[in-house]
Amino acid sequence: MRFILRRLGFYLIAFWASITLNFLLPRFMPGDPVSRMFARSQDRMQPEQIEALRKLLGVDDRPIWEQYIDYLHNIFTGQMGVSISRFPTPVTEVISSQIGWTLLLGGTALVIAAVVGNLLGVLAAWRRGGAIDSALPPVLVFIGSFPYFWLAMGALYLFGVVLGWFPIRHAFTDGLEPAFTWEFIGDVGAHLVLPALTIVLVSIGGWMLGMRNTMIATNSEDYITMAEAKGLRPGRIMLRYAARNAMLPSVTSFGMGLGFVVGGALLTEVVFAYPGVGYQLLNAVQGLDYPLMQGLFLTITAAVLLANFLVDILYVRLDPRVRSN
C-alpha cells in the first residue's frame, strides 16, 4: 500500500511538472503570440477572448505568481481556453471529441504488440539457439530501426496505394454515419489495420528482446534448477516458474514504453490523417493554436501518467514481495 501511495505522489509531481512547463514555455517565447493568433482567427475574436488568451499565455502585466495561481486554478476546473483553429470551440471539447480514436489505435496496437512480443520472447529464450531465437530478433530489430512514420508511409504506399487492400486515411469512410452497426464497426476496423500494423511492427521487437533477455537471466536462477530437479513438466516450468518471474521486469518496462508508443501513435496518425490527438497536435502547431497545443500536451501527459499508475497497481498484484512491504 505504501508503494502505491509513493507512486501516486510521484505521478502528481510529474503532472505538476508538466503543468508548470506548460505555464513557463509561452512566457519564454520571443514575440507576441496573441497578436499572431488574433490575425489567424481573422479578427473574429471578442475582446474578452483576447483578454483570456493574454492571461493564458502571460502576455499581460500581472505578476508571475498571480498568473501561476490563476493558471493552476483553471487547469483544475477544466478550463483550458478556447481553440483558435476551431474557433470558438473550447479546447476541452475539441480534445474529447478525438481522444477516443487515439485510445482505440494505441490501445489495440499496444496490446497486440505486448502480448505477441512477450510470447515470442518466452519461446525464443526457452529454445535458445533455435529457429525463433536466431532468426526473429535481428529481423524485428531491423524493422524496428525504421522510423515509425517511414514504416507508416511504406505501409500506406504498398498496401493502400499500390495494392489497394486497405483505406489510406481517416478513421472511417467519409460520409458514413457513425453508429453501432456491423457495417460501421467493420469500416472502422478496416481503417485501423494499417496504422495499427505499423505501430505493432516497430514496437514488437523491443518487447520480444526485452522478454527474451529477462527470461535468459531468469532461467539461470536456482529455483528453475530446483523445479527441474523436482521433475516438473517443462511447459509448467517455462510458464509458471520462469515466465511468471520474468514478467515482472516486463511489466515495469511496459509503463516506460507507454511514452514511446504514444510518440509512435502520434506520427502514425499524421501519416494516415487518423483523427486522433496526435494528428490534432500537429494541426495545432501548424495553426499556431497555442491553447489547443497546451491542452493536448496536458491531456496526453495525464493519460500516460494514469496508465503508468494502473500498471503499478497491476505490478503490486503480481509481485508478492512488494505487497508485504
Add this chain to the structure above:
Amino acid sequence: MTTALLKQPTQAPAARKANRSFVHGLLTNKKALLGMTVMIVFIALALLAPVLFPGDPSRITAMASLEPDAEHWLGTTAKGQDVLALTVHGSRSSLFVGLTVGLASTFIGILVGLASAYFGKFIDEALSLVTNVFLLLPGLPLLVILAAFLPPGLGTVILVLVVTGWAGSARVLRSQALSIRSKDFVAAAVVSGERAGRIMFREILPNMASIVMGTLLACVIYGIGAQAGLEFLGLGDVSTVSWGNNLFWAGNEGALLTGSWWVFVPSGVCIALVAFALALINYAVDEVTNPRLRKIKTPKTTPTKAETSTAK
C-alpha cells in the same frame, strides 16, 4: 603456521589485459564487424558529400518526379531535385545531430550517475526524482511542444532532443554507478582519503566503460530517430538538408500518392541502416561483456568414452 605476505595487486597489467580481450572480442564478433562496416561507410559518405555532389543539393537539376535512371540514380523529387544528392548530403546533418545529441545526453547521464552514486542521500533522491519525471513524460508530445515554442533552428533541435533524451542514459548509468559504488575497492578509496573527483572519474567511471559505450550508442540512435521524427512534422530546421527533412518534403509533396516511391525510400532506409548498425554494435558489446548472452557453443568432445588416464 606459514602465511604468505599479501602482494600488492598489480592493477595496471590486469586492466590492460581486460581491455585487450574486450577489443579482441569485439573485432571477432560478427555483429560488431557488420555494424562497424556500415557505420564507416556512412561516415565516409557524410564527410565526402561535398566532393561527390558539389554545390547545393537542394537546387533544381532536372524535370520533376523522374524515375531512377542513369543520370539520376535515385530519380528526382516533385520539385526536380536529385534524390541521391539529397540523400548523401542528408547524412551530414543527421549524423552530426545524432552524434551531438548522443554525446551530450551520455555526458549528462554520466554526471548524474556519478553524482548520485558518490554523494548519495539527498542528491541521489533529488536527481532520481528529476530523472524519473523526465522519463515518464511522453517524449514526442514534449518534443513537439518545446519545438513549437522555441525559435526554429538546428540549435533548438539539438537542445530539445537532449532535454528529452538525457533521462534514459541517466537512469542506466546511475544504477550501474551505484552498483560499483557498493564494491569494496571504492570503499577502500574513500577511506584512504581520495578526493571526490578522483574517486568518481578514476575509480568508478572506468569500470562502467562498456555500459557507457552502450548508452552512447543508444543515445545516438535516439538522436537520429527523434530528429527525423521532429523534422517529419515540420518542426526541425527546415532550411537544412537532412534525412528527416527529405521525408518531410516527400510527404508534403505527395510522393506517396503520385507513386514516387524513390523519393521517400532512400532516406528512410539510411536511417534504418545506421540505427541497425549501431544496435548491432551495441548487442556485440553486450555479448562480449556478458557471457551468458553469447550463442551456445556445442562442445567438441563427445562424452561417451572414458578418458584414459595416466594413473600411476
Add this chain to the structure above:
Amino acid sequence: MTISQVSFGSHEPVLDVKNLTVKYIGDTRSTTAVDRVSFSIGTGEVFGLAGESGCGKSTIANSIMRLLKDPAKIAGGSISFGGKDVLAMSAEELRRFRWQDVAMVFQSAMNSLNPVMTIGDQIVDIFTTHAGYSRKESLRRAGELLELVRIDPARLKSYPHQLSGGMRQRAVIAMAVALKPSLLILDEPTTALDVVVQQEIMAQIKELQRELGFSVLFITHDMSLMVELSHRMAVMYGGRIVETAKAQDVYADPRHPYTQALMGAFPPLAGPRVPLTGLPDGVKFRNIPDLTEAAPGHFVAPFGADASVIDSTDFEGAAR
C-alpha cells in the same frame, strides 16, 4: 512403482557411481571438475562427501540428477541407481526418476524457492505432477509434510520471503521427502544458516532419516557435522577422492595428508590447546593415483614425493 521399490535387495547399492568424469568445456580449453570418481551408497546409509570449495562435490550431486548446465558435461563413467543406468535415461524417464527416486536439498533455500508462488503451491506441484492427486488432496498432504518438519500448516499460504531462513530450509527438506525417495542428496544444507538453526536442521534430518529410512548423500565442508551424521564418508581434492572409510575411522585415523589438514582445521572446543595445522604453503596434489586399501574398509590414495606432491619443501615434518 518407482525404481527403488522394484529392484532392491538389501545388498544392492542404492547408488553406484563408477569412474565418473565431468568436464567444463571452455572456448579454448577444458577443465576437469570431477576426475574418475567412484563410490557407492547402500540402503539407509548416510554417505558423506567432504572437501573444500571447488573440489567437485556439488558437480557430482548435480550429475547424479543430471542437472548439469552448460558448459559442464559428463565426459565419462557411469551412474546407476538401483541397477538402472541413469545416464541412459530418456527425457521422460529422467523426469519421472527425479524427485521420486532421488531428491535434492539445495544450498540456499531462499534461492531455490519460486518467489511468486506460495509454499503450498510449490509442494502441491510435486504431488499433482508425480502422484496425480487432486489439488485438494495435494494440499492436505502438503499440510502433513509441513507438520512433519514442525512448521504450522497455515504457512502453506505464505510466500518464501515471508519465512525465516530456518523455516525455508525446513520447508525445502519437507519438499524433498514428499515422495519418499530412496536417496536424498543434501548439498551444503546448513552452510547459509547460523549455528543454532544448523543444529535444528541437522536434528530434523536425522529424525526424518530414521523414520523414513532413505539413504543420504551428504555434501559439506564442515567436517564435524559430517562425522556426526555419516556412516561412511569420502574426502575429495581437486576432483578426485583421496580417502574413504567409515566416518569414525576417518575421524580417528586420517591417513592422507589432505584429510589430516582438513580434520586439523576443526579443532575441538574442549581439550588442550594445540597450534592450528593445515596444508603447508605451496603444497598441491597432482596426478592423484587410484585408491588402495590401507586398512580394512579404509581406502587412501597413495602419496609421496614421486606420486602426487609438488612444490613441497619439508613435507614429512609439515604434515603432522
